[in-house]
Amino acid sequence: MIEHKGILEINGDIVKIKAKGIRYGELALLRNPSGTVSSAQVIRLQGDLVSLQVFSGGQGISTGATVRFLGHPMQVIFSDNILGRVFNGAGQPIDGGPDLSMDQQVEIAGPSINPWMRLLASRLIRTNIPMIDVFNCLVESQKIPIFTVAGEPFNELLARIGIQADADIIVFAGMGLTFDDYYYFSNTFQSQGVFSRTVMFVNLAADAVVERILTPDIALAVAERFAVEDSKRVLVLMTDMTAYADGLKEIGIAMDQIPSNRGYMGDLYSTLAFRYERACDFKGAGSVTILTVTTMPGDDVTHPVPDNTGFITEGQFYLHDRIIDPFGSLSRLKQLVIGKKTREDHGAVANTMIRLYAGAKEAQKKQSLAFELSEADQKLLRFGQLFKERFMDFNVNIALEAALELGWKTMAECFEPDELLMKEDLINKYFPHPLPVQEEDVVSQIRDTADPDWVESTPVATVV
Template sequence: MTQLLVRYSRILEIVGDIVRVHVPSPAEGDVSAIGFGDLALIENILDPDQPPYMAQVIQLDDDSVSLQVFSGTKGLSTKAGVRFLGHPMQVTFSPNILGRAFSGSGRPIDGGPALSEEARIDIDGPTVNPVRRILASRMIRTNVPMIDVFNSLVESQKIPIFSVAGEPYNRLLAQIGANADADVVVFGGIGLIFDDYHFFRRAFEEAGVSARTVTFAHLGSDPVVEGLLVPDMALAVAERFAVEEGKRVLVLLTDMTAYADALKEVGISMEHVPSNRGYIGDLYSQLARRYEKACDYKGAGSVTILSVTTMPGDDVTHPVPDNTGYITEGQFYLHNGVLDPFGSLSRLKQHVIGKVTREDHGQIMNTMVRFYAEARDAQQKQAMSFDLTEYDERLLQFGALFRDRFMDIGVSLPLEEALDLCWQTLSECFQPEELLMKQQLVDKYFPQRQAG
């Protein structure tokens, strides 16, 4: 690790986990100028046997540099020295990281061997040149019917799961990671409790897919700044797998609201002028820099991003989901333990439905949602004690079957089996002429035992 020759020893102030050091004009002989995001080592001169503190440059002024200390500033005095390393945060990358778990600072936390001899790459690099991108045209199967059938996930897509605290969004994310037909799954957890981290690790192991996963976990007890690094490390690794190895990579992130809260906390420490509800003014740009890493590379692999964004108070106008909605290509809405077909939307699904999937996919998707909307109306009539027709009774039956067979996030079905189950469900409640679908599709797929 190359260090600059100069040690700066004039600490101006320590506020929370922020250290501000006086830095005059670069001295002759320095390896390079100090850059935003560069790493630094803070050495406690009063206790030379104490390991140095790792820190990152988060602000550059005319004659001072502000550093975010990873492990906190407890035990650190103003009588300390700072050495700048001349490079930003780096993460280990090689095929040997598959199956491994790392902390928010990139340290192995799974009890496995150290990877000190492996190559290291910078995180948070620029997004891909648009001319290297190709139009999304391939589907990532998840075996979740409400996604595969009704809002297909497309390679290179960036899409969040909107939910609220207490909903089983981590269970859904783990299920997708375990069943997705991606070559590599990169999981990044921000502000996780240990039980959640252990849950993801166990879910991947029990599904037999841990050998193709990489985990970056920031626990709630870890320093805030490490949470800010998790998305960048996960995306840097995903990008390398896609570009250099030609892999189809799925990145799973939870929870991006925790990431935004960490940005807010650092902004408060830096005395930045807050924006909407106390969040930083460049929240949109910070989120966009991460989400825009999603890409289908020309002549290489792809990076697809599926993240969780919790909405405080179930408020979609909250700054984090509000900004996220402008960046991403739709959303999955997890509400009351189920994926809501009316709140969910994949804006890229038309690139794959009926093109790389079965011919009846588009028609069955529209018909199922139409009947479920009518079933909701019948439910309201029933709740208001109106008389129900025989058709209303069949709609109510369909609505109950739809929720049990498709909306429950515990259901796991391959796409073709889910499409067949759609036809089966329709046949149990309706006659062929009531479907209002193309006759050739009805003739081919509607169960014959119900025909006529």
């Protein structure tokens, strides 16, 4: 391979050199006169002017360094041996485990999946979180973010979904994590017994920005391989996409690109969409489902990152005040599984409970304004309190069928059947009714409580 000399410019982590026949995304090695070697990736081509992002940063790079292009884009290790391992944002092992250099290497950020090979989403991913399973189902091959703000337990929610989700493989991608967050995920996956089917790619806040923008591509490349080659149902967890977008902005500014809204580059939408669209249910193989965290600075949903994300993804979970808000959350694919892959009463229970909870919020406003409350308002307030305790509490862990039964029980404790405005056949089948009193039960009860002589001489009326 030809070694190129004469670095023209060093701007932070960006190095510019003249070269021909180079591909976008190609890897390169920079060798200083002192002998130190740094890895870099081509991030811009302008004729024969090549811009490279140095993984380890531009500090210490000499203008007298030589550049050798490797002829291939970024690659990542893929084999069953990566399960239970931790890698950095560039795909290199950081857990001190066995050497994997001889394992298969696969390219990242390949072409999008042929639409002919995609299947329509139709399978439920159970999480045992009722605010997801009952009201906004997570569907296999879905792409959906968690919209939240700093200070909310979004990492705890993401880890819990990873632990409890009905998936074969968990691929975790952390971008700009603090060490405490990294330790939390690693320790949680290990202590809950899912680490053996998990692979982690972690970019810490102190790591190079270029690794941050590579992390999603590396994680998704591995996820696709598990889905296509091993027919696995893969759940990809990524946090935080706002940190990823901020990394894109930082590199764009260093390359003197003209910024768009709030300093982000004009291609933010297509960049995010390219990653999210890797979610797929492959014909004749497995699937990739993508669940991400997107923090909203200032709780502003019009911020460029959540705003663009909302146009790309199929709904969102809105986490605030330690609850998944039933009004701000939406799963656009839930209708593909509710009542089809779940019980026939699923849709009616979910819709009715949300309607009643909305009524409870209105009754709560009336109460706060000192209006007189009707009997119906009192029932709604009672229901709202039970709904928050039994379904919205962050620590509730219950299977879907049990949650539906609990929903019927909660409604029955507060309302009469005709007040629910539901189909009569569903009410007759699922609404909890008092058990019929049998004649022998009455006789037994009388014998246990009455005077024995009186019982023997007193006939028992037939109970109808």
